[in-house]
Amino acid sequence: MPNAIEQAAQRPLYIGLMSGTSLDGVDGVIVDFSQRTQVILHAGCSFDSSLRAELLALNSTGGSDELHRAALAANAVARHYAQVVQQLLRASGLRAGQIAAIGAHGQTVRHRPQMFDGTGYTLQLNSPALLAELTGISVVADLRSRDVAAGGQGAPLVPAFHQSVFGKPGETALVLNIGGIANLSVLEADGSVLGFDTGTGNALLDGWCLRHTGQPYDACGQWAAGGQILPQLLAAMLADPYLAQTPPKSTGRDLFHADWLEQHLQRHASQAAPVDVQATLTEFTAASCADAVQRFGKGGSELLVCGGGAFNTYLMQRLAALLPGVQVGSTAQRSLPPLEVEAAAFAWLARQCLLGLPGNLASVTGARGPRILGAIYPA
Missing domain, CATH: 3.30.420.40 (ATPase, nucleotide binding domain)
Incomplete structure (x- = not known):
């Protein structure tokens, strides 16, 4: 018997969410992968000025109480993501159960894949557990760190x-x-x-x-x-x-x-x-x-x-x-x-993860080989 994730992977509809380095807000799409990659709906929302300023501040070192502030910002990003998901569901008439998964990249605040000692990291603020709870849809997140662990840049994906x-x-x-x-x-x-x-x-x-x-x-x-x-x-x-x-x-x-x-x-x-x-x-x-x-x-x-x-x-x-x-x-x-391309890419990456297929290209990132990217937070 296939488990819930395997069953979900066979559904053709995925949601991709993108909030990029511009810090202007969130773009979200519903993508149909049944025959070819087809975006069937796009929605978005802006970050308010206070959240944008906080995300920009967290991109710099030397701030006080960063762990607490980063956790709160991650929750705020996830709530903006959930808002866009609800917009997409309302406008399309779809139910949460019809969506296989959400690909949620998170908001990059540090990207240092190659440090002087040969190690590195990339950090995206997100709260995928909260997003899964708010939407009732499985979430695929943490899409860059496996590539970095394999010696890659983690970007671009x-x-x-x-x-x-x-x-x-x-x-x-x-x-x-x-x-x-x-x-x-x-x-x-x-x-x-x-x-x-x-x-x-x-x-x-x-x-x-x-x-x-x-x-x-x-x-x-x-x-x-x-x-x-x-x-x-x-x-x-x-x-x-x-x-x-x-x-x-x-x-x-x-x-x-x-x-x-x-x-x-x-x-x-x-x-x-x-x-x-x-x-x-x-x-x-x-x-x-x-x-x-x-x-x-x-x-x-x-x-x-x-x-x-x-x-x-x-x-x-x-x-x-x-x-x-x-x-x-x-x-x-x-x-x-x-404005739909990047969000659609993260829907595609979520699908790759659920299907157990690689999401990176070693020729692009420099990783030691293809890797399945992302962590799954079931609905």
């Missing part, structure tokens, strides 16, 4: 999903996710996959915009488009050693944070107008992504962009200008809107 959805036999496909951090998937014509974090995406852009305009992000890149790029500042940022590293590699706010930017500003642009800094940060994101495509994505003639950066018109224009000969567009061209 989405290239395996990108391959299943966007890969084309005999063609090289390129997928760029621009969230808080940007990552590139190179889906080779022979079926092999390369993926890595290219550097910062929206994290520095959003932080600078909030600081100087009060807005959480630069809508369509309109503010940046009115500024002038500062060549010396741009060159200094592009000289960061991370960008020159070869994959496998991953990064996060542990490197690209407000103090990192402030140090560059003090040295190279102390009197710069805020709008010019925004223009330069936008160019930094575009240039670091374009360099990654040129170095590792040779043979790809189309770049599909997902994540919030796909809606930054100025950023997309700069990407296209820096990649002549490459058609730059969004994943919506392949019937998967930009």
Whole structure:
């Protein structure tokens, strides 16, 4: 007799939840895997300003009472996740029992997979037990740590999903996710996959915009488009050693944070107008992504962009200008809107876990081999 988890794994419907480095909130999707990967509904909610500020503070070292604060923040994240799940169920008319599992990534607050002594860790705040209790649905969480334990980066995990959805036999496909951090998937014509974090995406852009305009992000890149790029500042940022590293590699706010930017500003642009800094940060994101495509994505003639950066018109224009000969567009061209891709990937990872199948690619993360990712919290 199959157990409850084995029975659930055979259901075609999964929910994926994603709250990324941008710290703007939660995206959730219901995905039907019965024939092909098909998102049937999307919902989301924003983080309130106090939770966003606390998550950002917990990404930095040196705070007081961190364990208590992190536990409370994890519960708050899980309650936001549950809110999105209930939105999805109400809007779809589905019952909790019709969903096989929820893939819940958690909110990354530290990502240090390779420490100096050869060990490392990655930490996502989440309370999957609470989420299972609130929704009545099994939860698959802790999706990165097994890969790190196997010597991998634990990120990015989405290239395996990108391959299943966007890969084309005999063609090289390129997928760029621009969230808080940007990552590139190179889906080779022979079926092999390369993926890595290219550097910062929206994290520095959003932080600078909030600081100087009060807005959480630069809508369509309109503010940046009115500024002038500062060549010396741009060159200094592009000289960061991370960008020159070869994959496998991953990064996060542990490197690209407000103090990192402030140090560059003090040295190279102390009197710069805020709008010019925004223009330069936008160019930094575009240039670091374009360099990654040129170095590792040779043979790809189309770049599909997902994540919030796909809606930054100025950023997309700069990407296209820096990649002549490459058609730059969004994943919506392949019937998967930009804000649904990452959440759908975590639904796919939950399914892989329940089916006992690997979720990582050693060619991407550098792990010693394929591993089943995630811990299961039954309903």
